[in-house]
Amino acid sequence: MRKIRKIEEKFFKIISQLATYSLVAILGYIIFVIFKNGFSSLSWEMVSEIPSGGYYYGGDGGVLNAIIGSLYIALGATLIAIIIGVPAALFINSHLMQRKRSQNTIRYILDALWGIPSIVYGAFGFTLMIYLGLSASLLAGILTVSFLITPIVIRSFDDVLSTIPRGLYEASFSLGSTRTETAVKVLLKQGFSGFITAVLLAFGRGIGDAASVLFTAGYTDNLPGNLDEPAATLPLAIFFQLGSPIPEVRQRAYAAAAILTLIILIISLSSRFVSRKYQKKALKF
Amino acid sequence: MIITLNDTIMKEEKIQLDFAEKLDFETKNKQIPENPAVTISNLNVWASKHHILKNVELKIPKNKITVLLGPSGCGKTTLLKSLNRLTDLDKELYVSGNIFINDEEILHAKKDIPEIRRKMGLLSQKPYPLPVSIYKNMTYGFKLKGIRDKKLINYNVELRLKEVGLWEEVKDRLHSSPDKLSIGQQQRLCLARGLTVKPHIILADEPTSALDPTSSKIIEDLFKKMKNQYTIIVVTHVLRQAHRLADNVVFMSDGEIFEQGSPNKLFKNPETQELKKYLVDGN
Numbered sequence: 288m289r290k291i292r293k294i295e296e297k298f299f300k301i302i303s304q305l306a307t308y309s310l311v312a313i314l315g316y317i318i319f320v321i322f323k324n325g326f327s328s329l330s331w332e333m334v335s336e337i338p339s340g341g342y343y344y345g346g347d348g349g350v351l352n353a354i355i356g357s358l359y360i361a362l363g364a365t366l367i368a369i370i371i372g373v374p375a376a377l378f379i380n381s382h383l384m385q386r387k388r389s390q391n392t393i394r395y396i397l398d399a400l401w402g403i404p405s406i407v408y409g410a411f412g413f414t415l416m417i418y419l420g421l422s423a424s425l426l427a428g429i430l431t432v433s434f435l436i437t438p439i440v441i442r443s444f445d446d447v448l449s450t451i452p453r454g455l456y457e458a459s460f461s462l463g464s465t466r467t468e469t470a471v472k473v474l475l476k477q478g479f480s481g482f483i484t485a486v487l488l489a490f491g492r493g494i495g496d497a498a499s500v501l502f503t504a505g506y507t508d509n510l511p512g513n514l515d516e517p518a519a520t521l522p523l524a525i526f527f528q529l530g531s532p533i534p535e536v537r538q539r540a541y542a543a544a545a546i547l548t549l550i551i552l553i554i555s556l557s558s559r560f561v562s563r564k565y566q567k568k569a570l571k572f
Numbered sequence: 573m574i575i576t577l578n579d580t581i582m583k584e585e586k587i588q589l590d591f592a593e594k595l596d597f598e599t600k601n602k603q604i605p606e607n608p609a610v611t612i613s614n615l616n617v618w619a620s621k622h623h624i625l626k627n628v629e630l631k632i633p634k635n636k637i638t639v640l641l642g643p644s645g646c647g648k649t650t651l652l653k654s655l656n657r658l659t660d661l662d663k664e665l666y667v668s669g670n671i672f673i674n675d676e677e678i679l680h681a682k683k684d685i686p687e688i689r690r691k692m693g694l695l696s697q698k699p700y701p702l703p704v705s706i707y708k709n710m711t712y713g714f715k716l717k718g719i720r721d722k723k724l725i726n727y728n729v730e731l732r733l734k735e736v737g738l739w740e741e742v743k744d745r746l747h748s749s750p751d752k753l754s755i756g757q758q759q760r761l762c763l764a765r766g767l768t769v770k771p772h773i774i775l776a777d778e779p780t781s782a783l784d785p786t787s788s789k790i791i792e793d794l795f796k797k798m799k800n801q802y803t804i805i806v807v808t809h810v811l812r813q814a815h816r817l818a819d820n821v822v823f824m825s826d827g828e829i830f831e832q833g834s835p836n837k838l839f840k841n842p843e844t845q846e847l848k849k850y851l852v853d854g855n
């Protein structure tokens with residue numbers, strides 16, 4: 288009996304170790320392939336210039352248009368998602384705290400929205416765009432991506448808020464605070480790490496998604512100067528260049544992918560840093 | 573002849589009845605503390621079909637420590653939560669009856685529930701410091717009331733922390749997180765925090781069950797010291813603690829109040845079968 292348990296224990300340990308290490312290995316391999324293929328094309332020119340006329344046939348220039356476009360769209364959409372999502376997640380956990388059924392229904396809907404493929408959001412955004420008389424533009428892209436990532440912000444923030452123990456609510460209420468005060472002064476602080484995770488997840492999804500911006504943001508070789516002008520994005524830059532018959536252009540696709548990966552890494556590392564700093568500082572009065 | 577016999581029987585019965593009534597009146601009179609801080613009348617709590625509290629009638633004496641005893645699941649926590657209307661947070665709970673705090677009905681008061689809750693300091697099984705610094709934990713109640721006077725606030729922070737004997741231990745790290753404090757210190761911080769909103773009553777639900785003996789003793793001593801100013805209601809499963817603390821013991825079982833009185837009376841001469849059994853099991 289004891290022997291079987293020991294073998295069991297060993298077996299599951301090995302399985303879980305294998306799963307963990309292979310995950311890390313796959314991630315490492317993906318990054319390795321991207322950087323290996325993109326490295327030869329990765330240059331200062333690539334990140335600092337917009338495409339010249341002959342760029343897509345191997346001419347001069349870079350993907351600055353797509354970098355800037357992607358950052359604008361992801362930042363704009365994340366901002367909207369925070370403005371809508373944070374109060375929504377707080378509301379679910381404070382004002383709806385005793386309405387378990389409403390909570391569950393809302394969570395179910397949000398999970399469904401999270402699971403909807405982004406091409407559907409793209410199509411929805413496109414329909415809305417036509418209805419509103421907008422053309423493919425930065426604004427339309429931002430709005431569509433914000434539809435895509437708002438459920439992510441709400442649900443992943445809510446996930447952390449929902450683990451806050453009942454006793455903490457009771458402590459706050461017993462000092463005479465209202466639900467709103469409890470939400471803003473206690474839940475937001477207690478769930479701050481969840482907030483950061485939510486924002487990162489949403490930003491990553493937003494900046495990396497191609498299908499939602501395909502019809503709505505359009506594509507241009509210029510930098511977006513205005514909300515009603517079209518904007519290029521990195522996923523689409525990768526997509527277009529990867530389809531090229533010219534090997535040099537395909538390599539640039541990998542370079543663009545490397546840039547996208549780097550942006551996500553930088554954003555996630557720096558916001559973790561900021562959140563840690565903030566949490567220490569928030570304790571001061 | 574028959575009639576007279578009947579008469580005498582009736583007379584005897586009547587005398588017995590009178591006697592019983594008088595006794596009843598006397599014992600009741602003894603139980604009814606003059607000037608109760610809390611009067612609970614016909615309190616019923618249901619969770620859908622589950623009748624948690626059944627016709628609870630209770631008077632809690634002012635400036636005394638009342639210990640609430642009873643088997644697990646009998647409704648002690650629910651009773652405490654009805655007092656500061658934390659039962660409102662559970663939609664499935666239905667509460668009826670009356671609760672008077674210093675002659676003010678609070679159960680049906682639609683008005684200012686935060687104001688009602690501020691009359692009572694709450695101490696739970698585990699300390700729940702707010703996710704801010706020790707100092708901010710102490711000023712939370714003031715900020716909610718819109719008090720901004722720094723001098724007044726700082727004076728009170730020091731006063732309350734001294735009241736629970738925590739000042740010396742934390743005065744140099746007021747602006748650090750309470751997570752670093754020991755559980756016992758955190759529990760005292762929560763007590764001090766509760767005092768900042770100037771409650772009359774302290775509700776403590778097994779306040780020492782997560783604490784080591786020394787910290788438990790500190791809390792117990794604090795309660796004894798504080799009862800001059802506060803009415804304290806403590807739930808505990810530790811009979812020795814009940815002995816040490818109680819001026820007044822209330823024994824509940826299955827949602828009903830069975831006995832109330834001085835610890836001497838209840839522990840030495842329990843009247844009901846339920847309390848006898850509880851005491852035997854507890855020792």
Ligand SMILES: Nc1ncnc2c1ncn2[C@@H]1O[C@H](COP(=O)(O)OP(=O)(O)OP(=O)(O)O)[C@@H](O)[C@H]1O
Nearest residue numbers: 619624643644645646647648649650651662664665
């Ligand atoms: N929100 C609720 N919904 C359903 N049932 C509840 C709810 N709150 C309490 N109860 C039930 O009411 C009964 C009394 O619970 P309560 O927590 O008041 O007991 P207690 O005397 O404090 O027990 P313990 O000594 O274990 O803390 C229990 O059977 C519990 O399951």
Ligand SMILES: [Mg+2]
Nearest residue numbers: 648649650777
């Ligand atoms: Mg309890």
